[in-house]
Amino acid sequence: MCTGDGLCEEICPDVFTLLDDGLAYVKEGADVKSAPGGAEGIAVVPAGMEDAVTEASEECPVSASSSKTTRYPRRASPNGARS
Ligand code: SF4
Numbered sequence: 001m002c003t004g005d006g007l008c009e010e011i012c013p014d015v016f017t018l019l020d021d022g023l024a025y026v027k028e029g030a031d032v033k034s035a036p037g038g039a040e041g042i043a044v045v046p047a048g049m050e051d052a053v054t055e056a057s058e059e060c061p062v063s064a065s066s067s068k069t070t071r072y073p074r075r076a077s078p079n080g081a082r083s
Helices: 007-011 050-059
Strands: 016-018 024-028 031-033
Touching: 007 016, 007 050
Parallel strands: none
Antiparallel strands: 016 024, 024 031
16 A cells, blocks of 8 residues: 655656645646556556656555556556555
């Protein structure tokens, strides 16, 4: 379960964001994918952000944004954010 510490957002703010519920979600620009667990909860990672997304996934203390949920070509899922 996401602890809301904000590490992923700090590392890669173009892809991860914290909402008022205290959980991290992925986003595409201003479009926050706040429905984890399905196709609508998956964001396309902007070109050049792959390494930052991987780092954010690896640094997540609870593996909520696990690299297992980071799929290439360039997709990231927040499904772990609520797991
Ligand atoms: S997804 Fe992980 S790194 Fe991001 S805020 Fe939640 S616990 Fe922290």
